[in-house]
Amino acid sequence: MADRKRVTGPEKSVVPLLEPGSLSAFTFDPEKRKDGRNIDRIRPVFMKTGVVRQANGSAYLEAGKLKVACGVYGPRQTARSKISSRGILNCDFKFSPFSGGRRRAYIKDSQEKEYSLVLRQALAPAVRLDLLPKSTVDVFVQVLESDGSAACLAAAITCAALALADAGIEMLDAVAACAVGYFDSTICLDPTDEEETYQSGSLVLSYMPSLNEVTHVIQSGEIGTTTTIKALELCVDACAQIQSVMQQTLAATIKEKINGA
Amino acid sequence: MDDSTPASVQNGMDVDTPPSVTSTPAVFSLDSETFKKIHPTEYHRRFLSQGVRPDGRTLSRFRKAKITVGAITTAHGSAMARLGETTVVCGIKAEITEPKTGAPRDGFIVPNFDLPPLCSPQFKPGPPSELSQSISEYINRVLESSKLLNLSDLCIEEGRAVWVLYADIVCLNYEGNAMDAAMLALVAALKHVRLPTATFYEADNAVRVKEQRTIPLKLSRTPISVTFGVFDGQFILADPDIEEEPHLSSQLTVIIEQNGGLCGMLKPGGSALGQETLTSCLEAARTRATHILGILEGALAER
Numbered sequence: 395m396a397d398r399k400r401v402t403g404p405e406k407s408v409v410p411l412l413e414p415g416s417l418s419a420f421t422f423d424p425e426k427r428k429d430g431r432n433i434d435r436i437r438p439v440f441m442k443t444g445v446v447r448q449a450n451g452s453a454y455l456e457a458g459k460l461k462v463a464c465g466v467y468g469p470r471q472t473a474r475s476k477i478s479s480r481g482i483l484n485c486d487f488k489f490s491p492f493s494g495g496r497r498r499a500y501i502k503d504s505q506e507k508e509y510s511l512v513l514r515q516a517l518a519p520a521v522r523l524d525l526l527p528k529s530t531v532d533v534f535v536q537v538l539e540s541d542g543s544a545a546c547l548a549a550a551i552t553c554a555a556l557a558l559a560d561a562g563i564e565m566l567d568a569v570a571a572c573a574v575g576y577f578d579s580t581i582c583l584d585p586t587d588e589e590e591t592y593q594s595g596s597l598v599l600s601y602m603p604s605l606n607e608v609t610h611v612i613q614s615g616e617i618g619t620t621t622t623i624k625a626l627e628l629c630v631d632a633c634a635q636i637q638s639v640m641q642q643t644l645a646a647t648i649k650e651k652i653n654g655a
Numbered sequence: 656m657d658d659s660t661p662a663s664v665q666n667g668m669d670v671d672t673p674p675s676v677t678s679t680p681a682v683f684s685l686d687s688e689t690f691k692k693i694h695p696t697e698y699h700r701r702f703l704s705q706g707v708r709p710d711g712r713t714l715s716r717f718r719k720a721k722i723t724v725g726a727i728t729t730a731h732g733s734a735m736a737r738l739g740e741t742t743v744v745c746g747i748k749a750e751i752t753e754p755k756t757g758a759p760r761d762g763f764i765v766p767n768f769d770l771p772p773l774c775s776p777q778f779k780p781g782p783p784s785e786l787s788q789s790i791s792e793y794i795n796r797v798l799e800s801s802k803l804l805n806l807s808d809l810c811i812e813e814g815r816a817v818w819v820l821y822a823d824i825v826c827l828n829y830e831g832n833a834m835d836a837a838m839l840a841l842v843a844a845l846k847h848v849r850l851p852t853a854t855f856y857e858a859d860n861a862v863r864v865k866e867q868r869t870i871p872l873k874l875s876r877t878p879i880s881v882t883f884g885v886f887d888g889q890f891i892l893a894d895p896d897i898e899e900e901p902h903l904s905s906q907l908t909v910i911i912e913q914n915g916g917l918c919g920m921l922k923p924g925g926s927a928l929g930q931e932t933l934t935s936c937l938e939a940a941r942t943r944a945t946h947i948l949g950i951l952e953g954a955l956a957e958r
Contacts, residue, residue, distance in 0.1 A: 401766055401791050404819055407750040407752035410751045410862045445742075445828060463773065467776050488771060490744070491823035497748045539726075
């Protein structure tokens with residue numbers, strides 16, 4: 395696609411194939427994952443707030459190789475004279491061009507559009523939009539490095555919830571999200587990119603741990619009901635863990651602010 | 656202004672009270688925050704006439720630069736550069752393409768600078784802003800004209816396959832002077848690039864690569880960008896930040912290479928600059944470039 399507002403390279407380019415034999419054959423073994431985790435373990439997660447100075451609230455999240463940044467602007471006046479008694483939550487999800495296996499274009503593709511939508515659906519039930527008439531809250535998520543698309547979406551939701559909290563926007567509860575991959579009947583928490591290519595299905599759960607309420611579930615693949623229920627339970631536990639990290643991060647930010655003032 | 660006398664004392668006395676912030680409501684005065692909002696240019700002018708800037712720097716002082724390389728594993732080379740709070744990340748991805756018929760051995764390098772809406776409320780989603788377009792274009796021109804990279808080094812098989820390097824620079828926190836930060840991240844990332852050994856197979860008309868990435872790029876020079884802001888046509892501000900940028904009458908960007916040579920200069924209009932000012936800017940830019948090169952070497956050695 396011609397994009398006259400950017401420096402464009404050759405019309406077409408491809409990711410080179412690997413020499414045969416140089417790719418170590420991947421087999422999924424529930425007893426031994428490549429990064430040493432058990433199947434019921436999420437990646438160690440690091441979070442930080444206040445990374446973007448100009449934003450009302452911002453957060454950075456790192457889990458293994460996965461790196462996501464989020465900025466929240468608002469509540470600000472809704473553009474044009476759109477009158478609404480409720481606030482509008484605007485979400486924008488973007489992969490950086492270098493974040494994945496092949497280079498991504500700047501123009502949003504269908505996956506990014508879908509994830510923007512999921513982001514809004516997962517966060518909106520938690521945000522007190524009824525308190526923000528005629529206002530818009532803009533949530534911008536930028537993925538710097540992706541490692542598993544489902545895990546990336548989950549990380550984006552968590553990171554955005556943290557940034558909303560950092561912006562001081564009233565919420566019912568923090569939203570934590572978590573992904574699982576199905577390998578037949580085995581459930582594997584927080585799958586990486588490599589594991590994802592071999593999975594038979596996936597599930598992403600967005601959950602408000604303190605309220606014990608689910609805001610969004612998205613599942614793909616053919617999976618039995620019992621397995622799904624087991625996966626949901628696993629996700630709920632993981633979300634509680636993620637939320638405790640979120641709380642610690644927010645508490646640390648507030649402590650810093652008090653000590654700094 | 657006399658702030659030391661308590662307000663109650665002044666009001667109690669029947670004398671001509673001096674203009675004081677706290678005591679006389681009749682005298683119109685503003686606190687500094689309000690003054691800054693109403694008269695931003697005058698606010699800066701008063702600081703600069705005292706030889707200091709609102710953030711506490713002297714006029715010739717640059718912000719602290721910091722570089723880290725290799726944070727992004729999905730890219731063939733990556734770097735993060737910070738100038739004060741301005742943060743940009745550059746990731747370079749290498750892909751395979753067919754060369755142009757006119758230059759069968761030449762590869763491509765495609766630099767793009769992006770200011771996503773995340774980094775500042777100034778930028779909206781959608782097509783790139785004028786600022787990011789002009790920076791992308793200028794960086795592209797510097798890369799081409801300085802022959803930073805010998806494009807035929809990117810050849811895999813003459814006339815059939817060459818490397819294309821996509822250098823995407825993303826700003827995460829915009830606090831002014833995007834040009835210097837973008838150039839710095841780009842150069843650091845280019846120095847960090849490691850390409851895999853690639854072979855062209857005639858039989859299936861495809862390129863295959865080894866898994867290990869070992870081959871560094873041969874850069875002919877190390878260009879460092881140094882930007883100055885001109886305020887009122889008389890004050891020269893090194894490394895202007897986001898608060899100063901809108902009030903500058905002109906800007907000057909100098910691209911200096913490692914041995915002090917000049918490989919680019921950009922002064923996008925605005926107020927005129929004297930010969931003397933230009934010379935002193937060049938001198939300051941050389942000193943700054945040497946300092947930055949030290950930081951860059953340190954960051955690359957840490958890897």
